[in-house]
Amino acid sequence: MTDDLARRARRILLANWRRGFTVPAQGLxxxxxxxxxxxxxxxxxxxxxxxxxxxxxxxFGAQWPDGRVPQIVFNPAVPANAYFPGPDFWGPGARLASTGLVTSGLVQPPLHALAAWEVHRADPVTSRRRGFLRRLYPKLQRWHDYLFDRRDLAGDGLVCVIHPWESGLDNSPAWDEPLGRVAPVAPATFVRRDLGHAGAGERPTDLDYGRYVRLAADYRDAGFVDTLGGSAFAVEDPLTNALLAVGETALAAMAGELGTDPAPHRERAASLTNSLVARLYDPAEGTFFARDAHTKSLLRQRTVGGLVPLVVPGLPVVEELLKTARGEHFRLGELSPVPSYDLTSADFEPARYWRGPAWFNTGWLIWHGLRTHGHDQLAGRLGEGMLDALRLAGFREYVDPLTGAGHGSDDFSWTAAVAIDLLEVPAADGRTA
Known part of the structure; x- marks a missing residue:
């Protein structure tokens, strides 16, 4: 069964490869x-x-001159109307003069430095021969500099996302309050391509999608300038900041490999971790919450994003966070992958995009965090549970955490990639129960 799962995962990544990159899934x-x-x-x-x-x-070949790494790099071989919002929506301001590529003007969570370091570690001989880190390290530095310098909109040491799409958890209930202040564009002004690939009950509502389009259009029309006053939606997201802290730790390791000073990266990682705990962690609830940069208030919906700081090395609240994760809200150790939203909440929806379903990528982040902090037995149970979920549902975009039913796109690339990593990484050694 394990060999069959691995073969299927490899076939998906091969089928989704497009001459230099991999699409998330065919179709949508x-x-x-x-x-x-x-x-x-x-x-x-x-x-x-x-x-x-x-x-x-x-x-990173589509990195902007200001250092940002775009959310989407549009494939010029695909019709412009195959996805909305597509290249025509983003306009000339999102066209790279150096390559002619068109991208989104938004960004996504900064997992790239950790991924690059792990890719190097998997085959350091090939990495050194190709100059992989030597070429990518300065680009990763510029990417992180953009986030630290341009996205600390509240001036308190934490990075803001300025659109729900930037969080990776696009339709999370955590965004409902700040998103509610955004006037939506009329549904008649755009065509939703996503509803041609999944039922309306699995996707964001037309009202929310209209707000997403409004935010993206306003950002485009303002020239992609990052200011608090110009961002109707500005949220300090625990997942984004946690991955940036982990990324700085990875850059420190790269600096050591390349013979440069790792100290600035370690200092940044420590400072960001301190700010993350001081401003976004609630000791009474035992979890991290997003924070609205306009109102300075925590957005108190319990989401998987509040658990992802487990990935941060040296996080001082690991045991408290694990107690919450294993409790009734997420049932870590019992359900795999981890639900994206509080199981006990009245508005929990097990099949709607990020409002309850379990995703394999966030499950991987928590699995990685458990291993980082020595909770290998629990990581092993989570990993085996995710593999069992794959055997039941197939390589779906996400699954119902209670029934295991698959939803969203099929043959999903990061689901296949997570499966391969779980199958290849050595089994847990049982250091901590």
């Missing part, structure tokens, strides 16, 4: 997505070191 997602490529590279490293490196090199 015909382009390159930013954090998808990071997860995909983590799986590809076990199959082909060169292909894993090319996955990230392709993405």
């Amino acid at each position: 997602y015909p382009h390159q997505w930013s954090w998808d490529s990071a997860f995909i590279a983590l799986g590809l490293r076990h199959l082909s070191a060169v292909r894993a490196q090319r996955e990230l090199e392709s993405l």
Whole structure:
């Protein structure tokens, strides 16, 4: 069964490869997505070191002059209307003069440095021969500099997302309050391509989608300038900041490999971790919450994003966070993958995009965090549970955490990549129950 699962996962990544990068899935997602490529590279490293490196090199080939790594790099071989919002929506301001590529103006969570370091570690000989880290390290630095310098909109040491799509958890209930202040565009002004690939009950509502389009259009029309006053939606997201802290730790390791000073990266990681705990962690609830940069208030919906800081090395609240994760809200150790939203909430929806379903990529982040902090037995149970869920539902985009039923796109690339990584990484050694 395990061999069959691995063969199926490899076939998916092969079928979704597009001459230098991997699409998330055939059909709805015909382009390159930013954090998808990071997860995909983590799986590809076990199959082909060169292909894993090319996955990230392709993405960073579309890096903007200001350092941002775009959410989407549009494939010029695909019709412009295959996805909305497509290249025509983003306009000339999102066209790269150096390559002619058109991208989204938004970004996604910064998993890339961790992925690049793990790709290097999987085959350091090939990585050094190709100059992989030597070429990618300065681009990763510029990417992180953009986030630290341009996205600390509240000036308190934490990075903001300025659109729900930037969080990776697009339709999370955590965004409902700040999103409610955004006037939606009329549904008649755009065509939703997503509803041609999944039922309306699995996707965001027309009202929310209209708000997403409004935010994206306003950002485009303002020239992609990052200011608090110009961002109707500005949220300090625990997942984004946690991955940035982990990324700085990975950059420190790269600096050591390349013979440069790792200290600035370690200092940034420590400072960001301190700010993350001081501002977004609620000791009474034992979890992290997103924070509205306009109102300075926590957005108190319990989501999987509040558990993802488990990935941060040296996090001082690991045991408290694990107690919450194993409790009634998420049932870590019992359900796999981890639900995206509080199981006990009245508005929990097990099949609607990020409002309850379990996703394999966030499950991987928690699995990685458990291993980082020595909770290997629990990580092993989570990993085996995710593999069992794959055997039941197939390589779906997400699953119902209670029934295991698959939803969203099929033959999903990061689901296949996570499966390969779980099958290839050595089993848990049982250091901590």
